[in-house]
Amino acid sequence: MTKILVIEDTSEILNNILDFLEAEDFEGSGATNGREGVELAKSEGFDLIICDIMMPELDGYGVLQALRADANTVNIPLIFLTAKGDRSDVRQGMNLGADDYLTKPFTKKELLEAIEARLKRTEQQTEQLKQVSEQLTLLEKFDALTGLPNWSGLEGKEGLLPEAIAQSQSRNTLVPFLLLGLDKFGRINDTISYGNGDLILQQVARRLIDFTERLQGGGAVRIGGDEFGIVLPPVTEKETAVAIAQQLLQEIAQPYQIERKSIPLTASIGIAFYPTVSNVEELRRQAGVAMGEVKQSGGNSSKIYTRPLFGFDTAKELELASDLRRSWEQKQLQVFYQPRIDLRKKKISSVAAVPYWDHPRLGPIPPAKVLSLAQEVGLLREMSQWMLQIACQQGKIWQNEAKLSVRISASISEQLLNDVNLTALLMESLKSTGLDPGYLELEIPAEAIANAKNLNALASQFLQFKRLGLHLTIAQFGMAQSSLNYLGNLGLDSLKISRSLIGNPTQNAPILNAIIQMAHGINLRAIADGVESEAQVNLLKKQKCDEIQQETAVSEREIRRLFGKR
Template sequence: MTKILVIEDERTHRINLHKVLSVEGFETIIAENGNMGVDLALQEQPDLIICDILMPELDGYKVLKALQQNPITASIPFIFITAKSDPSDMRLGMNLGADDYLTKPFKRSEIVEAIATRLQKQVLIKKQHTQERMQAEAIMSYLLRYDRITNLPNRFLLAERFQELLTQNEATPEPIPILSLGVERLKQLHNTLGPARCNALLQSIAERIKNLLGKDDTIAQIGPDRFIILLTQSYQKSEVSQIAEILIDAFASPFPIEIHDIFLSPRIGIAFFGRDGRDLDTLIQHASAAMEDAQQTGKLRYQFYLASIGDKSKAALLLEQELRQGIERGEFQLYYQPKVNMPTGQIDGAEALIRWFHPKRGFVSPGDFIPLAEKTGLIVPLGEWVLRSACTQARVWQDAGFSPLRVAVNLSGHQFNENEVDLNGLVVDILKETGLNSSYLELELTESILMENPQAAIATLHKLKSLGIRISIDDFGTGYSSLSYLSQFPFDVLKIDRSFICQLPEDDKNRAITIAILQMAHRLNLKIVAEGVETKSQLMFLEEHQCDEIQGYWFSPPLSAKDFSDLLHSGKSLPLVSASC
């Protein structure tokens, strides 16, 4: 029954209104004054309120204000009744939020019609609010279960569907396969392409994968570069292998994003419910561990989970924790490998190389911790420390009276592909802080870093070059080796990778490649450094073909800062091979 609250101080009007409303079938509550009316409105929460304006203590206007300020009563339809017929009074009441205004004396039909109109309007408002609430709930439910960029299910919905599948298969348990698909370089591309293009790339990846799966299969996105696939139809290992191959082959063609053609390399790890775990979190963990193991080997396109992989994952997690602690505790040192000027035989620079001396593990190979630092993002603080320490040491040698040496520091993909303003600012700050002239700093980058986004890389390199820094391309010949881009990059130095040098001069193919690189670099006015020089015959070959600098064990291994200082004190130089022959 519809409940109506009447607030009226005059007894006769109260009785008349009560009779009228009762005859019309309304439940009527009576308040003799404004204060009582506010209290009853809060207690009873009526469907409509009829209130006199002229009342002692708390008049109708104050009653309405009090009710409007309380969220419990603010939306209740409110009708004023009064003997005052001045239009300004009516306007005041309506401005305060009243729904209607009746002047005394009024006919029974007028009050009944006013009530009916207000209640009908309230029904429509409630209906609209209900629809809006349902829409909001639907949106919230969607946002709770789907990724907003790719519109793929997220981990929450994946868990729901996994549980549904377990319930369906409860009578006849099947080895449900879970696939973890990781896409290499996707995190780095976010920095080079920018958020909008990377979102478009993610959408293209999601669409391509989704089109290859069955209608009952689920592909969920659980990270910026990680997708989890729940298969419902294929249970045999051979069938799952075929699906993994199909998914990987789908990445063979590029993803066109505006003017870019993006090539991506996926890796897949596979775990089975029952064999590799009985809950979703464990299965995702094991499938992802198998995927990461496939990534690290670089040979397997997909891999099934094995217990030994889990052991390696635990070891990697422990190493990551120790790596974080090592950075905080200062367990790292820089070693310096001399770079020798071939025409003069004198040391004219050094490459800074990071070394980790763990208190329990002892020496940890860079091959073990550098990839982990790249993967976890710890390479950024680690790289900043290397840059600052190398510049500081170069200035120390200068202050000690040695001829100024140019120190070379390797930049990681994370460092270079972060916001270029941050990188430029970091370099400027460190040079200012250490007092090192920019001409004595050399930054080394690999081809693969530069070719992720060549146009952006060219712009960043030009800004770095404008600071007076020397730019070197490292490990040349092992990456893309795009000659068209090489002529556009503002390089000063080209370093020939040790994989070519180690087989000189015996291997005819390497001889031809190395000679071609040397000749090309000279035509482009680039200085050439050969790394990994270990034999006299290699040195003779490089001198014969006018290599500018060498570094390698033939002259010296990487040395601690103290040992490098002792080497400088000794005045050791590289005997010219041609002069000694």
């Protein structure tokens, strides 16, 4: 039975509404003031709330704000029922997030129509979210272009890797994982068009399917772009995997017929082994390193991953990581900002703080690379906290010196998110800088949310952030996330789509569309990260994405110029 809470301080009206609800087969509960109503809403599950505005202790506006700030009540539809009928009153209620607004006196018909409309809308949203979730689940498992399983097809109970491991008969057996990348495929796309390039990818997928079927074991997945993963049946000698990889290279090298033209193509293969590596991500990383070395040597060959002497895969990476630590210790890093553009309003909506490192020999290092290196050398938590403090300081400086009020987002690393003192740290940063909390946005990595062991504790932590007045965004949201079932209960404001999906928006269009629909279905703004080209912008507009975050990072002085400030 549908449960409806009525918050009304006039007992006669309250009882009349409750009698009416009972006559219409609804289960009604009543509260005579706002504070009592909020407590009741939080302690019991309701499908709809009808609320007066002018009440003692806590008025209707306060009730709505309290409900929208709580993860357990944020999505409950609320109808204001009040004598405050001025246009400004209606506008204020709707701006706070009310779902409908009825003025007194009202008829039973009007009330019933409002209730049914809200319940129907909620049912439609729930069904839409369910459909989008199912669609996204399908897209998370299969590549739309080739029909192959995607990266997620390697793991899970029915994944290719567990199946191959189950076939292993002894401790000495190895399960080979091959990462195959097509050689100079970007040049082929430029020559014969991306559409024809997609046809080649489909033919490559078909050949991989036929090849693995002949092996009577293993299988292939599409990683993304021109890369494919292949799990081979168990082997006892590594050389056996190399021999199979060479046979596969011969299959791939057979010309492709496109528009009556014969297109030559080769590939590079990197090889890693289970149980030498026990998790899929490390298998992919090792095979990727080996494949990269093959490509640098000219391609059309295969190579087994060889573990480097130190923790980095190349001397250059080790040197770069060392340089980063030195630059960090010497306080040579800066914070730059990537503008976010509201696609509908066509103007800057906010800016995102990112690390800026001008390497003395290599020049500016991309922010994503800086953060990756920081993770490797154990600096990510410190860097995250530092950028948060700088963002608060800079926001206040802009407000005071340039009369510029713009929201700044700061990324919170998983280590910092798990710090029990994070809320106190945020409060201290806001207090010391004087920044209004409404101008600070926290970006929480999707992986950190997915890894949370206690979702109730996480929701409670986010509620503390919301009570401070902060905006919350789930960032780096991509194919690997499976948190759809509880995202709507975390009090988030926005969802930022991973740049890995933005790099090839045409290919990933179905996935982008599903994620954007899902975000809108739970009242989140969709933000595309790492946008560089006009083509990406145009496609994201068609997908009804709300905002884009530009790839280019600029100084605080340039931000002032973009806003027409000095």
